[in-house]
Amino acid sequence: MIDRFQYREDREAYSAARVKALEALLIKKGIITDKTVDTVLDFFETKMGPFNGAKIVARAWVDPSFKDRLVTDTPAAIAELNLPEGMAGAEGEHMRAVANSPDVHNLIICTLCSCYPWPVLGLPPYWYKDPTFRSRAAREPRAVLGEFGLPVPEAIEIKVWDSSAQIRWFVVPERPVGTEGMTEAELEALVTPEAMMGVAIAKAA
Amino acid sequence: MKLQHYLGGLEGLGPVSTETRVFVETWETRIFGIHTAMMALSSQLPLPPTPSKFTTVWTWADLRKGAESLNPFDYFKFRYYEKWLGGISGYFIDNGYITADELDALTEEYYSDPSKSVPAAGDAAIDNRVVQYLVEGDSPKRDTNVSFDFAVGDLVSIKNVPSIEHTRLPGFLRNKSGTVETVYDGAYVYLCDTGTDGVGAAMPVYCIRFEPEDLWPGNTEKNFSLYADLYSHYVEAPAAASAKQAA
Numbered sequence: 001m002i003d004r005f006q007y008r009e010d011r012e013a014y015s016a017a018r019v020k021a022l023e024a025l026l027i028k029k030g031i032i033t034d035k036t037v038d039t040v041l042d043f044f045e046t047k048m049g050p051f052n053g054a055k056i057v058a059r060a061w062v063d064p065s066f067k068d069r070l071v072t073d074t075p076a077a078i079a080e081l082n083l084p085e086g087m088a089g090a091e092g093e094h095m096r097a098v099a100n101s102p103d104v105h106n107l108i109i110c111t112l113c114s115c116y117p118w119p120v121l122g123l124p125p126y127w128y129k130d131p132t133f134r135s136r137a138a139r140e141p142r143a144v145l146g147e148f149g150l151p152v153p154e155a156i157e158i159k160v161w162d163s164s165a166q167i168r169w170f171v172v173p174e175r176p177v178g179t180e181g182m183t184e185a186e187l188e189a190l191v192t193p194e195a196m197m198g199v200a201i202a203k204a205a
Numbered sequence: 206m207k208l209q210h211y212l213g214g215l216e217g218l219g220p221v222s223t224e225t226r227v228f229v230e231t232w233e234t235r236i237f238g239i240h241t242a243m244m245a246l247s248s249q250l251p252l253p254p255t256p257s258k259f260t261t262v263w264t265w266a267d268l269r270k271g272a273e274s275l276n277p278f279d280y281f282k283f284r285y286y287e288k289w290l291g292g293i294s295g296y297f298i299d300n301g302y303i304t305a306d307e308l309d310a311l312t313e314e315y316y317s318d319p320s321k322s323v324p325a326a327g328d329a330a331i332d333n334r335v336v337q338y339l340v341e342g343d344s345p346k347r348d349t350n351v352s353f354d355f356a357v358g359d360l361v362s363i364k365n366v367p368s369i370e371h372t373r374l375p376g377f378l379r380n381k382s383g384t385v386e387t388v389y390d391g392a393y394v395y396l397c398d399t400g401t402d403g404v405g406a407a408m409p410v411y412c413i414r415f416e417p418e419d420l421w422p423g424n425t426e427k428n429f430s431l432y433a434d435l436y437s438h439y440v441e442a443p444a445a446a447s448a449k450q451a452a
Contacts, residue, residue: 015287025307154427
């Protein structure tokens with residue numbers, strides 16, 4: 001049996017030690033500082049993340065004209081909102097939103113890598129980066145969505161968007177029924193990263 | 206030909222992962238942070254110089270080249286951030302920033318004593334630039350005058366360009382036909398010159414709609430469309446494609 005088909009028994013402990021050694025060497029050599037990695041991680045905790053996307057979607061739900069502008073000129077519509085600076089920053093320089101409707105369900109994929117709209121959604125979850133998902137969603141999206149617990153009837157058209165160039169995509173899911181009396185803040189809580197990439201829909205809590 | 210360029214449509218893979226976490230091990234956060242810092246400190250960006258000793262170019266293209274050059278078995282075997290750790294460590298070694306020996310030796314030290322901390326050092330200007338990069342980004346859009354050969358609704362053919370190291374043309378779209386859905390405003394560069402593959406310089410980008418039944422005849426699902434954003438170098442008129450076939 002060749003090593004290619006085996007993992008080290010100490011797989012995670014070894015990687016943890018190796019990445020720490022790499023970070024320590026980069027600090028020692030003056031490439032990054034001892035705060036650089038934490039600075040990046042903090043930015044994704046507080047400035048770029050799915051909390052922004054949830055605000056954008058909730059606004060689209062309460063304001064149909066905003067929703068129209070969002071799918072027509074995504075960056076301009078996002079700039080109307082009071083979100084942290086950087087909404088046209090790294091991996092969000094050119095974004096495009098597509099809206100679900102009773103007739104159309106949208107799914108965002110990246111068959112070549114893992115392109116993802118950082119400012120509004122933060123970092124991609126593991127399912128999105130999984131080579132199996134990236135392979136199968138291109139040819140059999142309904143089967144894949146079924147595995148996510150989202151049956152999409154054949155009468156509903158599925159649009160799969162493959163992010164091969166420099167545009168970053170996200171989905172505006174439909175507003176769940178039974179949420180008519182909810183405030184915008186309450187609506188935000190119903191919007192998940194999965195719904196904003198199309199492997200889920202938003203549900204009334 | 207690299208399997209990684211041809212993932213779309215691959216069969217026989219089993220169920221998808223539905224893991225919604227971004228990081229499944231704490232160590233993964235560190236390699237993500239290092240990669241993002243490298244992109245921010247990369248020498249081609251028009252950002253203020255810092256005391257960082259990082260003097261070379263590192264972009265997504267470099268990370269992707271590494272992943273695309275892996276043995277396909279390893280590509281499927283290793284988790285996302287395991288591939289990053291291998292690729293990024295290799296880059297620092299290959300470019301002479303660190304040696305493999307010192308990385309191995311220090312790995313052993315942290316392995317034996319996981320509580321040992323990393324050194325405290327560095328100039329805050331480095332971290333300021335990292336934040337500035339995240340906020341400002343690195344727009345690929347250029348105000349270059351380019352000609353748009355296609356309009357919305359046009360039928361187009363996709364070339365089968367010679368991609369050696371890196372490409373932004375998914376394999377399953379090569380030699381296929383589609384319809385232009387969107388002509389994006391302006392021209393877009395790519396992060397590096399992909400050589401005979403043909404992207405890098407500012408050029409139009411089109412969103413093109415494909416019929417899954419054309420892509421995988423008799424072996425796909427009904428009532429769905431596949432769209433892909435493609436650089437114009439990958440796109441040609443159907444007549445040009447037929448002429449090549451006839452020749």
